Amino acid sequence: MTVSRKVTIDIQKEVNPHFKCVWTTKKPYNILRGGRNSFKSSVIALLLVFMMLRYLRQGEKVNVVVVRKVASTIRDSVYLKIQWALSKFGIMGEFKPTIAPFKIMHKSTGSTFYFYGQDDFQKLKSNDIGNLIAVWYEEAAEFNSAEEFDQTNTTFMRQKHPLADMVRFFWSYNPPRNPYDWINEWSDSMVGEDNYLVHESSYKDDELGFVTDQMLQDIERIKNNDYDYYRYLYLGEPVGLGTNVYNMNLFKPLDALPDDDKIIALYYSMDTGHSVSATSCGCYGLTAKGNVIRLNTYYYSPMGQVKKKAPSELSKDIHSFVRATATCEHWKGARIQKRTIDSAEAALRNQYYKDFGQHWDPVAKKKKIDMIDLVHDLLAQGRFYYLKKPYKTGLPYCDSNDVFIEEHKKYQFDEKTLNSDDPKVIKEDDHTVDEFQYFCTANARDLRLKV
DSSP states (O other), X not given: OBOSSSOBOOGGGTSOGGGHHHHHOOOSEEEEEEOTTSOHHHHHHHHHHHHHHHHHTTTOOOEEEEEESSGGGSTTTHHHHHHHHHHHTTOGGGEEEEEXXXXXXXXXXXXXXXXXXXXXXXXXXXXXXXXXXXXEEETGGGSSOHHHHHHHHHHHHTTBOTTOSXXXXXXXXXXXXXXXXXXXXXXXXXXXXXXEEEEEEOGGGOOSSOSOHHHHHHHHHHHHHOHHHHHHHHSOOOOOOOSBOSOGXXXXXXXXXXXXXXXXXXXXXXXXXXXXXXXXXXXEEEETTSOEEEEEEEEEOOTXXXXXXXXXXXXXXXXXXXXXXXXXXXXXXXXXXXXXXXXXXXXHHHXXXXXXXXXXXXXXXXOHHHHHHHHHHHHHTTOEEEESSOOOOOOTTOXXXXXXXXXXXXXBBOGGGTTSSSOXXXXXXXXXHHHHHHHHHHTTTTTTOOO
């Protein structure tokens, strides 16, 4: 199919037959849901470029808007994906990308791909872009409700290009595990609606060999470790939650560190408390093979104690714990990569900086279910271990990972909230649980977790 004088692209070699209906439909609203490695986002990116090219050949200026919930995720996702699609058509050289603001503009016509975060809604709402032909909501499950789409869609519709029949809208996302999540119920309600195409896909729909052997090996490992998580992650099935949050069989105990997998980096993560809540600090090691090992735990509970530790005392305890574990001879040479702390905590964080001149980075919290999902991702890959008997520091409140395991065993969803779009966990004895979630959230890229 010739799309310009400079390049010929065979779409049938770039888009799997399973997506033909997406490519050919004339419906204004297109919901693409499916598992990881289904390539739905790639299909949308290619289609948006193709739609724009039809106008570029006529010398027309047209615009496309791409939206993610959080602006900070744009650069490494949709911004690069559109550049990839332009390169596939051989015309990336005709466009100029900029990052402040994020946009990719056609040099001769001014046609532009605009990128926005929904978290900057007022700016998005007030921008009169004009000449729109399409809008794409990537990772649509990150949004809080369909009303968030409605607020912007009306604005976009008013800015339609004069030659376009309509502004076309696209949503792409991996269905959340919870079948009662708002986006699962919303997209299900659109099945059969005249103006909506609701399309499902998974890696099994790949007929063109885009899923590599390495990807298939990773998929098979997760399938063998946690079948329900495989169904959710790769088949895109809302498998439900159950009351137990974690599969404890995926917490693998170690009697000693492996001889053939050296620890290359250290991470610390802390959940804090004062008058009634415990303070937990976990020391984690990342190995050369990409495994994660819980090396040691500091855990202090003020419950039942007449004299409770003040932030000044906890600061000294934590510093001693970090110093002792960071210099352990069993992982000599491994350097501390990040110290993460509950973003709601200020007293201990400030006290620690005053005492030792070192910052703890507040975690950028996500919704609880999303932070849990990052832990699930690590566990299902079979890459998480813990030392049954940590190497001794001789410090009080340290040298045992037992409380870490026991709190995860007891960690449950509130059964009363399971059949809702906002399931809650029972907030009891969850301090090591929370700091494990902070660790995975703050270091997702280092740990090769989906973000």
